Amino acid sequence: MYGRYYYHGIFRKSIIAFGSLFNNLLIKRQSSDGTTNLETIKVPVKYGPTQKYLAMIAAEPTPQRNSIQLPLPHMSFEIKGIQYDSSRKLVPTQFTKSRPQPGSSADSEAVQFSQYVPVPYNLNVELAVIAKNQNDGLQIVEQILPSFHPSLNISIEVVEETHEERDIAVVLNSVNYVDEYEGDFNQRRLLLWTFNFTVKTYLFGPVDIQKDIRTAKVDYRSDIVARPAELRYSAAVQSTAEPPIPATEVDPDTDPYEVVETLEDVHNADSEFFGLD
Secondary structure, eight states: OOOOOOOHHHHHHHHHHHTTTTTEEEEEEEEEOOOOEEEEEEEEEEEEEEHHHHHHHHOOOOTOOOOOOSSSSSEEEEEEEEEEEEGGOOOOOOOEEEOOOOSSSTTTTTTEEEEEEEEEEEEEEEEEEEEESHHHHHHHHHGGGGGGEEEEEEEEEEEETTTEEEEEEEEEEEEEEEEEEEEEEOOOOOEEEEEEEEEEEEEEEOOEEEEEOOOOEEEEHHHHHHOSSEEEEEEEEOOOOOSSOGGGGOOOTTTTTTEEEEEEEOOOOOTTTOOOO
């Protein structure tokens, strides 16, 4: 599209940030009277299709496969779709400018980063909670739902070159519950909670590097006839340090400088007619 390669990994960063919301959930199993904690389990969360983990649970052990089944409870999430979000659309011709961060390779150069405004896209993400008993599933559900009203904002660095950070809204759309209690005594019971989320992220184009403006010139005239300019105004950066620093190397944050303004007549073929001689 732009004739050069660029990749910010924004979708990947967004889905990693989504998964990190659920990587510290704990459940506790207590004695029948509720006075003694028997064990505390950290619930694992992985990226992958739910059906894959359901098949692992239902599969019978074979000599070629480990006889230990997938431990429960377990959480998994995956991308279900991507849509353009017209409600967050910005003017596509606008762009932002920023200076290189301190310590970067371009920090000492008289340049600035330029980038068009991002394009809003939504990620549809499904989170599945698989449990083998009701109490384990309810503990996980009660630790998830209170955080969404129905949205939760997370901040991620979307573009490394400019250190652009964005607040990504994670919206909880719906919650579904399935209890597969029917079957014979050899069939393992399965409780499945399904959460449908919308992750409102942004996609950025390539980062352009432009030189800082150190000299500006304006030619103007006082009549409406299309002729060459009569007067010229100019403003240029000039170092006040000793010895002087070249204008292209002046750091406006640390180096002393001043803006020198000049106004001159631009003589042309009809200067005498306008009395400029």
